Amino acid sequence: MFDAYHIDGITPSECRSIFLDWALSLPAGQDSTSAIQAILDQYGSDAPDHPMSEVLSQGLKTMAKPTRRGGWRGRKRD
16 A cells, blocks of 8 residues: 555556455455554545545445345345
8 A cells, every 4th residue: 555655646546456456465354444444544644635545435435334235145035
């Protein structure tokens, strides 16, 4: 993430790609919400308008929303 914050002219799309790669590399069982918040605390406070700060903030919001489970568990039972 350090590098993403120091790339001149990085786009939101590039930040989303970096974020996705980072998120997929988290160890199993890692609390992603606290990991995202730690990155925002470390880098985002100095660059609140940076595209990566926006992507990370969106990631926090998405993690907080419950989502519908897919597959047979998500289907209604009659």
